[in-house]
Amino acid sequence: MLFGPIPEPLHKIIQLAHILRNSKDLTLRNISGHLSTRQLLRIAARMKHFPTNYAYDILQETFMIKFLPSLTRQALEKTILNVGITPDETREAKNIKCEIKNNVLTIGKSSVPIHKAENLTKVPSILFYDIPQHLLLMETLLQDFQLGYHLLLVGNQGVGKNKIADRFLELLNRPREYIQLHRDTTVQTLTTQPTVKDGLLIHEDSPLVKAIKYGHVLVIDEADKAPTHVTCILKSLVESGQMILIDGRRIAPEIPAGRDPTNYIKIHPDFRIIVLANRPGFPFLGNDFFGALGDLFSSHAVDNPSKDAEIDLLKQYGPRVPVRTIKKLVGIFGELRTMADQGLVNYPYSTREVVNIVKHLEVSMESVSFFCFQINPLLRH
Incomplete structure (x- = not known):
């Protein structure tokens, strides 16, 4: 009903x-x-x-x-x-397109007006090559974002979770706050950050609190690395919009009538969270963030691109690299990933590694081209 x-x-x-x-x-x-x-x-x-x-x-x-x-x-x-x-x-992503027209972002069949950001310096601006697989994922993210959900991206290291999140926010023109968790992260460091100002050590609001205040998007990276009791404080924030800070202030959807407003932080209606986490288990050995808190988020798996998509992506990173070489690299890495799934190798080699190889080859090809350009006139004489 x-x-x-x-x-x-x-x-x-x-x-x-x-x-x-x-x-x-x-x-x-x-x-x-x-x-x-x-x-x-x-x-x-x-x-x-x-x-x-x-x-x-x-x-x-x-x-x-x-x-x-x-x-x-x-x-x-x-x-x-x-x-x-x-x-x-399962959907196919062959003909999906992304365009911005008249201040409206359209990905596939989903459209949304572009956000009018006041703090443009916090809007990500990155190098990103569109491939259908990533655009299909971003269309789903766009739908969940319009419905007001917080997002969780889970995948192996190097599959592009950070790049996809930054590109998504860049397209939406949404300011971003960023925090990276690790095994030594505490509840205090999640809500405050030490800063030296005029020679004095002071404690400012963390990116989490700033995002809540100003309606920015908080990107929480490496969420699986932090202790579970630290990440679980996000539970009350995401579930009910309530959270108590170390200094006694309270985060709430609304400030209760008759209460001192200086003791409360009202959640901005534009506030969102995008959590990035590695898949649970070996070889990353982090906490199972998805198992513990995945029910609170709209969760999405991020995988390496398909064979054809990865070839197209690498062509854009290395336009001078021979296509034959790129296809060989994609084939080799495809075999390595299959072996990782079968437990024959320890590390699931990702797109990041093969992109770095192609970028290195591109620089080498550029150097060779420059050398040939310089030596050709000499050879003519």
């Missing part, structure tokens, strides 16, 4: 949720929490505003199927098929 008539894809997803909750298989029951009532409401809201028949695509993101252990993944995929949801429904 909350979101009107229930479409058939949502019916199947609800049916799947009840099957998982009542399953005798403990493995399936353990992951049923990813299809909680809150998550189902989020899916229903997206389907109401952005109708789709790609139920399998939604489940891919909801369960992070790509990152599940093999036995769990097989059991879940079998259950999904039994419900009547097939992988063939």
Whole structure:
């Protein structure tokens, strides 16, 4: 009733949720929490505003199927098929486009007015080459962003999570606050930051508090590296909009009547969080942020580009590098990633590594071209 008539894809997803909750298989029951009532409401809201028949695509993101252990993944995929949801429904991203026209950003079939930012220095500006796979992801991010959800991007190191987040905010013209977590991060460092001013050490509001005050987008990087008790303080902020700072101030959606406003920080309506985390397990060995708090976010898996997309991407990074060389590199790295999935090598080699190789080759080709340009006149004489 909350979101009107229930479409058939949502019916199947609800049916799947009840099957998982009542399953005798403990493995399936353990992951049923990813299809909680809150998550189902989020899916229903997206389907109401952005109708789709790609139920399998939604489940891919909801369960992070790509990152599940093999036995769990097989059991879940079998259950999904039994419900009547097939992988063939996954969207293709061949003809998706991104354009800005009349101050309106359009990615695929989704459009939104560009934000009028006051602090342009905090809007990211990066080198980014569009490929269909990334544009398809950003279209989904755009839809969730319009619905007011906080975002979680999960993937291996080097697959482009930071670049995608920065490019997304650049397109929206949204100011960004950035914080990187690590194993020594504490609750205090998450909410305050020491700064030297006029020779004195003072404690200022952290990027988290500034983003809440001014309506910026907070990008939390390496979220899986911080202790769980630190990241879990985000739970009350994301879930209910409430948070108590070390100095006694309270973050709240509204300042209660009759209370001292200096003791409160009102959450700006434009405030959003984008969390970046590595996939759980070896070799990153971080905390399972998705397992602990993924239910509070609209979660998305970020993978290496497909073979053709990666070739197109590398051509743009290395226009002088022979296509034959690029194809060989893509083939080699594809084999390495397959071996990593099979447990034969320890590190899942990412797009970042092959991009760095191509950039190095591009510089080498540029040097050779310059040398030939300089020596040709000499050879003529």
